[in-house]
Amino acid sequence: MSPLRQHVDTRLAPPTGLAAPARGPATSRGEAPVLVVGAGIGGLAAAVLLAAAGVPVQVLERAPQVGGKMRAPQVAGQAIDAGPTVFTMRWVFDELCEAAGTRLDHLLALEPCEVLARHAWPDGGQLDLLADPQAAVDAIARFAGPYEARRYQGFCERAQRISRTLEGPFLRGTRPTPLSLMWRAGWRGLPDMLRISPFGTLWQALGRHFHDPRLRQLFGRYATYCGSSPFLAPATLMLVAHVEREGVWRVRGGMHRVARALAALAQRHGAHLRCDTQVTRILVQDGRANGVELADGQRLAAQAVVFNGDASALSAGLLGDAVRPALPALPRARRSxxxxxxxxxxxxxxxxxxxxxxxxxxxxxxxxxxxxxxxxxxxxxxxxxxxxxxxxxxxxxxxxxxxxxxxxxxxxxxxxxxxxxxxxxxxxxxxxxxxxxxxxxxxxxxxxxxxxxxxxxxxxxxxxxxFPGTGGALYGAASHGWRASFTRPSSACRMAGLVLAGGSTHPGPGVPMAALSGQLAAAQVLADRASTRSWHPVATSGGTSMR
Incomplete structure (x- = not known):
């Protein structure tokens, strides 16, 4: 069962869209909110689920608009998506919307892509990778011959096995380790777990599947989806091929509409959103994060703080020295x-x-x-x-x-x-x-x-x-080596009251992965809240006097 389904009542309301927000459980009068720092997709997903569960939520975003890396700057008077450009793993957002009492189709207009991408090489070769499985096989046969087309089919079958093997125990897992991954898979799933080639590189695996170097290059590019090198990234990234075959969509109006839709959904459930609001410090008292300080000096109390910035900003001290120990520092060499x-x-x-x-x-x-x-x-x-x-x-x-x-x-x-x-x-x-x-x-x-x-x-x-603290790295830590997937920060960190979300945390970068991290963060907050019901910080007018 996913963390989302464990902790959020999916019967909040019929799927009537934004016009009829669901009612969550009653909250204590004067209860301090959960403060979500950063309105990227992870933070917005967490805000939606917490607000839908009746938890008071306030989202604080330093930029003038929501979205984080899902930016749409104005150029020559027109908005251009300057971050993510494709929408995949639709089921993540279907589940999120279901938990919030609505349907994704009520929030966004999605159009399926028939051509996943067009590819061109200096030798003059050109190939459209097609969404339709048989059409893709036929196109590859025309491009590289029938034997490569059969090898492509074998590659896709293996990518599907990897994706199905990892979805439950890894993508939905709260803090996966190699041991917990095996445990969650169970003895029946152990053979599949051993067949996903966790110790080989993507480039090595592609060499066993394809003889045409251009196809090896095409599918090796999947490593760059998480800011990594195909020569160092694990072979498990072949799962991206299956993710794309399950569906790639265009968002009518641009990808930034995804962030705007989630922000509106969170607000409909009672969340408060403040843009142009910079958090300069996360406040800590008695070893617990219990508020934030803004650039104008105002202090806001919190029952928990969900940090949706890059995790390296914490260890770099950009949010104050008190939260530096929450995470180990990311060495420059490990950046994506x-x-x-x-x-x-x-x-x-x-x-x-x-x-x-x-x-x-x-x-x-x-x-x-x-x-x-x-x-x-x-x-x-x-x-x-x-x-x-x-x-x-x-x-x-x-x-x-x-x-x-x-x-x-x-x-x-x-x-x-x-x-x-x-x-x-x-x-x-x-x-x-x-x-x-x-x-x-x-x-x-x-x-x-x-x-x-x-x-x-x-x-x-x-x-x-x-995105301060990153050096410009867009995906957190690089996915190099088999251990990399297990060393990303999880939603829970070393400091009580501080919960993490975003593409630099588990399960990784990309729009759907960031949304999953937000689900995990919301589940962590709700679990902590259930276990500490006797602890209720109270918000006071004009901020707090926390040291």
Whole structure:
């Protein structure tokens, strides 16, 4: 049973959408709220579930809008998704909405993708990875031959086994360890657990499945979904292939609508949301987190604090010295990748883009040697382009003359290094990578107006400013080695009253994983609340006098 179903009454109300919020259990008058610091997807999911359960909740967000990494900056007067661009694992949000007395279809308009992504290589090869299983097999047969198509089928079967093996004991588990994973699987599930190849790398496993190096490169890119190298990430990341085959959706109006919908749902259940509100310190009394201090000096009491920022910000002391011991520090070498991105509104010429298009480098290993070994921007990067005004069909779509594009290349997490420090990315290095990126696109047929005429560029330093304590790393710790999945912080940490959520915590990065972390955080708060019913901090007008 999931933590969500254990602790939240799913019979709160009929699924009538936002117009009829559910009534949770009555709360004590004057009871201090649960303070959720950060309105990313994890924090919003926690707020929805806690508010639906009748717990007083207040969400505090330093940015002017909700969403965290699910950003949509304005470029040339248009909103462009500058963070996550695909919606997967719909069941996570179906369950969340059910627990809050509504249905996902009442909150968002989702359109299934028929083309998961279009891929292009310097040798002129091009492949659409299709959502329909048989159509995908046929496309790969035309691209790489019938033997590779059969190998692809075997790869998908293995990805499905991995996904089914890990969903219950790992994704929904509160604090999985190798031993607990085996225990939760049970003796009947032990053979499947041993077959998921936890000790091999993704690149090694792909070499056993595919002979065509281009397919190995295509599916190796799944490691970058969690900011990692396919040469170091575990083979279990093959499960991403099954996740995508289960469904990838476009969100009508943009991915930022997901965050806005969850925020509205939380508010309908009584949660209070405050944007442009920076938390500078988490307050601790008698070894327990019991409030926060804001940038204006105001102090707010809390029965618990859910921190939905990057976990490394706590150990770095950015939320005060009192909570430093809550988590071990994340070494710089264990950070996930950052990115260098451009958001623009521009005419597109040459290449027939799909909504999601990947332009691969000619040497994947050299690219990751640059990123992971030399800690520099790649000489020849793989480039992801999200054409946000297109559907699946490319040229068959009706698109404006100037299209909204997100262009992204991977980058080392060096956003907190001072100029002159080894590894610092200078303006000259960034400008050189920019030139190489758009030249690479042109070589593969895509001609765009060269930045920076009407483009918004975001560097690892900018990501560090947006998400302090990360160095620009976008996914918490890198998933390198078989132990990595078991070392992410869980919802519970070393400090009472402090609960963690977000992509840097278990079960990992990505929109659905962050939502799962929010479910786990809500379950932790409710469990702690049930075990400490005699402890009720009381909110007072104008803040508190906590030291």
């Amino acid at each position: 990748l950052s990115a260098l991105t451009w958001c623009g509104v521009t005419p597109v010429q040459g290449f027939d883009l799909s909504r999601h298009t990947v332009f691969f480098s000619g040497d994947y290993r050299a690219e990751f040697d640059d990123l992971q070994g030399r800690r520099r921007l790649p000489v020849e990067p793989t480039v992801y382009v999200c054409a946000q005004d297109r559907g699946d069909g490319g040229s068959g779509d009706t698109t404006p003359v100037a299209e909204r594009l997100l262009v992204l290349v991977n980058a080392p997490p060096a956003g907190d290094l001072a100029p002159g420090t080894p590894g610092h990315l200078s303006d000259e290095e960034i400008a050189s990578c920019e030139s190489r990126t758009f030249a690479h696109l042109a070589r593969l047929g895509l001609r765009l107006q060269t930045p920076p005429a009407n483009w918004l560029r975001t560097t690892p330093t900018d990501f560090e400013r947006l």
